[in-house]
Amino acid sequence: MGEAAAIRGEATRRRLLEAAVPLIGEAGWHAVTTRMVAQRAGVAPGVVHYHFASVTDLLIAASAGFTRAMLDRFVRELAERPDLDAGLDWMLAEMARYDGADPASLLVAETYLAASRIPRLRDEFAELVADFRARLAGWLADHGAADPEAAATVLGAAVDGLILHRGLDPRLDLAALARPLRSMLRKE
Amino acid sequence: MGEAAAIRGEATRRRLLEAAVPLIGEAGWHAVTTRMVAQRAGVAPGVVHYHFASVTDLLIAASAGFTRAMLDRFVRELAERPDLDAGLDWMLAEMARYDGADPASLLVAETYLAASRIPRLRDEFAELVADFRARLAGWLADHGAADPEAAATVLGAAVDGLILHRGLDPRLDLAALARPLRSMLRKE
DNA sequence: TAGCGTTTTGGGCAAACGTCCAAGACGCTC
DNA sequence: GAGCGTCTTGGACGTTTGCCCAAAACGCTA
Numbered sequence: 001m002g003e004a005a006a007i008r009g010e011a012t013r014r015r016l017l018e019a020a021v022p023l024i025g026e027a028g029w030h031a032v033t034t035r036m037v038a039q040r041a042g043v044a045p046g047v048v049h050y051h052f053a054s055v056t057d058l059l060i061a062a063s064a065g066f067t068r069a070m071l072d073r074f075v076r077e078l079a080e081r082p083d084l085d086a087g088l089d090w091m092l093a094e095m096a097r098y099d100g101a102d103p104a105s106l107l108v109a110e111t112y113l114a115a116s117r118i119p120r121l122r123d124e125f126a127e128l129v130a131d132f133r134a135r136l137a138g139w140l141a142d143h144g145a146a147d148p149e150a151a152a153t154v155l156g157a158a159v160d161g162l163i164l165h166r167g168l169d170p171r172l173d174l175a176a177l178a179r180p181l182r183s184m185l186r187k188e
Numbered sequence: 189m190g191e192a193a194a195i196r197g198e199a200t201r202r203r204l205l206e207a208a209v210p211l212i213g214e215a216g217w218h219a220v221t222t223r224m225v226a227q228r229a230g231v232a233p234g235v236v237h238y239h240f241a242s243v244t245d246l247l248i249a250a251s252a253g254f255t256r257a258m259l260d261r262f263v264r265e266l267a268e269r270p271d272l273d274a275g276l277d278w279m280l281a282e283m284a285r286y287d288g289a290d291p292a293s294l295l296v297a298e299t300y301l302a303a304s305r306i307p308r309l310r311d312e313f314a315e316l317v318a319d320f321r322a323r324l325a326g327w328l329a330d331h332g333a334a335d336p337e338a339a340a341t342v343l344g345a346a347v348d349g350l351i352l353h354r355g356l357d358p359r360l361d362l363a364a365l366a367r368p369l370r371s372m373l374r375k376e
Numbered sequence: 377t378a379g380c381g382t383t384t385t386g387g388g389c390a391a392a393c394g395t396c397c398a399a400g401a402c403g404c405t406c
Numbered sequence: 407g408a409g410c411g412t413c414t415t416g417g418a419c420g421t422t423t424g425c426c427c428a429a430a431a432c433g434c435t436a
Binding site for chain 3: 408409411412414415420422426430434
Binding site: 113 | 216218288294297300304305310314318337341344345347357364368369372
């Protein structure tokens with residue numbers, strides 16, 4: 001049988017996913033079309049519906065995959081910071097790499113919205129975020145933060161919110177936020 | 189001249205805006221169509237392009253108008269709270285009224301995203317949010333909060349972020365967040 | 377009542393959409 | 407080289423979109 005063809009097909013599938021990721025951010029979830037994805041992936045338009053049942057299916061797979069990898073990397077790198085202050089500073093520096101209008105930031109925001117209308121995506125995304133929050137709370141607890149569960153919730157929400165706000169005003173000074181965040185985590 | 193006609197026309201224009209507001213939240217910015225808005229407003233499809241140059245124009249006017257009124261009310265009611273703790277509790281209670289999947293929450297999120305792609309909307313929305321942040325910082329300063337500028341930024345971002353997160357998990361306990369937020373605002 | 381300015385109507389138009397499909401291309405086994 | 411399974415192609419289909427426009431409706435003035 002055509003084993004090489006199957007491998008090549010898998011590569012095409014992956015290229016479609018990789019092409020879809022920046023497009024969701026650039027054009028918006030609803031504005032991504034089959035032809036758009038196919039063109040950026042360098043394949044014929046019809047190939048999308050060979051590998052995916054629908055455009056929505058492709059977008060769900062692409063956005064969930066990207067977000068999962070992103071959060072994973074975030075938590076993994078955070079774990080390497082020695083204490084709360086270093087972790088906080090790293091988080092703020094990490095966020096400074098995104099201006100809120102880049103494809104990665106926009107993809108996450110688009111996925112939040114799409115999730116509110118696609119149950120399957122909401123379930124998957126909710127699990128991702130809950131897992132992220134739990135791991136963040138664990139790290140906070142391990143490093144002596146006060147009220148780690150609630151603090152992780154506020155911190156996680158603030159990260160998403162700040163990314164949105166930076167889309168409106170990229171000059172927003174993230175480093176200046178270290179002080180109030182530190183107070184929040186300080187015990188007693 | 190037809191003065192009554194002009195008044196009636198203005199009423200129709202307002203009805204189109206009012207019809208567009210929930211639709212942006214329900215269907216999503218890109219999914220709102222002329223015929224959809226016209227039907228909900230109870231008018232013929234063509235009337236949209238009589239009162240607005242384009243669908244995008246209508247959506248910009250509708251979303252900006254709604255957001256402005258919402259933030260205004262928020263700041264006005266917050267000003268009535270006597271101290272930081274009462275203000276914080278009120279904010280959390282206010283947010284609990286939205287489950288993150290209601291049209292109002294979704295409209296705000298949709299507007300953030302649309303703003304990233306429509307310069308005119310971004311400018312208008314950025315001004316709204318900056319003004320809100322400044323007024324929130326003013327209230328915090330008046331009531332003795334530490335680092336009011338930075339705290340207002342974190343607080344404002346956390347509100348938006350929490351609304352997004354509640355769309356994924358409506359059971360998220362907002363009242364439990366009062367403690368870390370209080371710590372953040374505490375002086376010293 | 378006739379004329380005028382404004383608003384409203386409902387259908388028409390080209391363009392773009394998601395999806396499908398018959399035909400071809402490719403690599404593999406006999 | 408023939409046959410087979412998988413992947414790829416490019417165009418066709420019906421639907422829906424934003425926008426436009428001639429005609430009708432309306433309230434007003436003269």
